[in-house]
């Protein structure tokens with residue numbers, strides 16, 4: 533009974549106001565929704581170990597994971613470009629241009645569904661995709677195991693990370709996934725502000741935060757500390773990529789729907805969107821201001837915003853506070869495998 | 882003869898009880914979540930999905946036991962679905978895949 537009354541009340545509110553007015557929360561109430569988590573979640577069937585993460589890091593940056601031995605995961609997911617490639621859409625095996633922009637791999641430990649269209653349900657499942665894909669790394673997975681087995685240091689690294697199991701495709705995927713979960717954006721000025729330091733961000737950025745949660749309605753989709761609802765929306769971009777509509781063709785709302793990306797370090801990640809079609813953050817905000825292509829799948833949270841030029845600039849100032857002061861990412865020294873000639877000679881002696 | 886009548890009466894009772902029992906449950910969507918994670922039903926029971934959220938949802942299932950798609954559900958809308966087959970039905974929202982409901986139909 534109580535539930536029924538509550539349901540009716542909420543429905544009445546929802547019907548008489550737009551979602552924007554439902555946001556009549558104070559700045560402090562909104563701030564409470566953006567607190568960083570204190571630890572990284574790892575799944576029970578692939579728990580964190582230092583050895584696994586170390587092996588995963590080595591594999592992530594090793595170009596020998598590709599068929600032609602020259603493309604690593606890090607070629608496209610480059611830490612210098614906030615774990616993307618800075619291109620509208622990247623290039624894979626044989627310099628083939630890819631159909632979609634390389635997304636960042638930041639903060640994926642919190643993400644359940646992966647890819648722009650949700651093709652994979654875990655990082656373990658995903659890791660093997662690009663290795664085998666002919667347009668990306670074009671590597672035969674069985675051959676990869678043989679190649680790795682020929683490199684003694686990899687045998688050791690796998691044996692340490694997976695005692696009594698050693699080198700296998702499943703373990704390779706588990707190690708890469710464990711490493712990817714450690715790729716987390718560090719504390720940004722925004723986090724310092726949330727934690728109570730009023731001087732950490734500018735007044736313009738604070739106004740931008742109010743707009744983000746209010747008039748501009750960005751929080752309808754880019755919600756919480758990681759600035760994503762891990763959901764799929766058609767935001768009305770004009771290209772003809774059908775996104776998640778190809779995975780769930782029977783559901784109209786999924787046509788042209790893509791995964792909401794995190795906005796952490798977004799300033800470093802242009803050009804933007806799955807097709808890399810928007811050059812900078814002003815172009816992004818202008819897109820939202822106009823609300824995109826009208827079609828049945830267009831998200832109901834896309835509405836004309838009528839932002840002033842000053843408001844657009846405040847929003848950009850706010851987005852820039854999400855850039856973290858990360859430590860430089862040291863590149864791992866890869867098992868070389870070639871110094872073996874000397875070792876072999878020694879054995880023969 | 883007698884025995885046969887007994888069976889017939891029992892069967893009728895069972896049948897009557899079966900239909901009388903068909904119940905309708907309500908599952909509410911709020912804050913991009915279902916208010917419950919699991920529910921057990923009898924064959925023939927229904928669930929009314931009520932969107933008490935500020936956001937549009939799209940509830941569907943691709944389960945073998947029962948496939949359905951309620952389509953876009955705007956804030957305030959309700960739609961009911963009857964579960965006709967026994968088994969487990971995984972219900973999701975297409976827009977917000979973190980919204981999950983396990984329906985066990987017995």
Ligand SMILES: [Cu+2]
Pocket residue numbers: 913937938939974975976977980
């Ligand atoms: Cu939903």
